[in-house]
Amino acid sequence: MPEVVASNAERSRNITVLAWRIGLTVGFLAAWQYMGSKSDFWKLIVSSPQQVILKCFQWVQDPVWWGHVGTTLEEAILGYLLGVVVALVLVAILAPSPWISRFMSPFLAAMNALPKIALAPLFIFWFGTTLQSKVYFVASLISFIVLYGVLTGIRTIDPIMLANTRLHGASKWDLVLHVYIPAIITWLFSSLRLSWAWALLAAVVGEYLGSIKGLGFLIASAEQSLQADIVIAGILVVAIAAVAFDRLLVYVERPMNKWRAF
């Protein structure tokens, strides 16, 4: 009987929560719509939800827009893959030797301190407004995020566990398979997840600074001609692409983490 009461209370709480969520969303959209309709000036700078949604519908039917999306995704995905490969090669070089990793640690710390988004103009300077400049820029960011994540994972390995495993007669290969890889995999996954948003962001920022294609270019040119609806819709599309992929990775990651007792 108490269970029924509890579930009733729980249900009414869930309804409250849902009502609040819907209320907040609707309130926000209504306030935005009102602001946008107040005067021509406000319409110019904040647009309105109606216009933004309309823009999105126009885009979905527009092959030119899909071309922009394709360019951005191509840059982000190619850069992402290249970055991950470079990171794993670097891990294979750095991780096995304690001397090399100690040697590299101040350099890695300096690179970590560098706000890497600041490198975008350098890559555009080097490779122009081409696809390559964004791919290399994305790769440079991703490789560092993944490298740093995996090295952190290796550092969290308990030395006592390592010694114990060795004492029980584990070969080098056994250590890699049963100690290192399990320790790395969570960190690898979380850095892979983190990297995707960065890959998209880097591609868009690169396009924003110097490009003739892609969502970043679309946003930049709309910004110059003060088309708020395109700017907002463009940002929204990038945000949705980032969040959707992130959620997908969470979904994939969950069963892989089940075995972890801590």
Next chain:
Amino acid sequence: MARVLNTQRLTMVAAQVAVILAAIAAWHYVSRLGVVDQAFIGSPAGVVDRLWSWIVDGSLGRHMLSTLGILLAGFLIGTVAGGALGAWIGLSRTAHDVVEPFLIFFNGMPRLILQPFFIIWLGFGVASKIALVVAVIVILVAVGIANALKDIDKDLVSNVRILGGNRWEMAWNVYLPSLTLAIVASARTNIGFAFQAALVAEFVGTTSGLGYLIVKGQNLFDVDTIWAALVVVVALASLLDYLISRIETRATRWMPHAF
């Protein structure tokens, strides 16, 4: 034993310095002999030259102050707003459940791309730049604070209540310390994100700041300017990181075991 360790450490530092010097020397000769076009990779002398001219005409200080001002203003506003939001989410389960999907969205999206929107909305002035830093920081702080409040020891809370602690004493002695700890602990990563945001904010529509200098180098096809600006950025970032880590050790010194 200590002696052995010291010599080992010295060898390491010597090797690191040697590699840096060798890299600079190689850079110098490669650009000087034209193995790679100097316009493409720049030269150490050119970078020093830029830095020196910025110091002499005083523009270095101006650009650094501009970036730091945006960074710190945004960081402070973001931390206060994020702290308030986080406290609300952390203390009320309903608030947490209501806000969660919005938080997941804003946490998952790359918030730096909001910059064009802020420019259209708030113009090219300081306001849009600070707004970008705030937007980047506020969610991170809120999530950190909310988690910290959720992790507060329930036994501690009940004990203080049993001992007669009223609301204020509770807030002051239980919640505030863990809130402060959470803010300080996350400040180090957050200031890094704030720095990125400040630089991106200065990429367009301004003539001051380190972000502007980098883009100026790109537009003028002057790679030495880019390098010199990046050198300043790394130095400033490292300095900020060092200062915050000092504050962090200060703030956690009273704890029985540092984590």
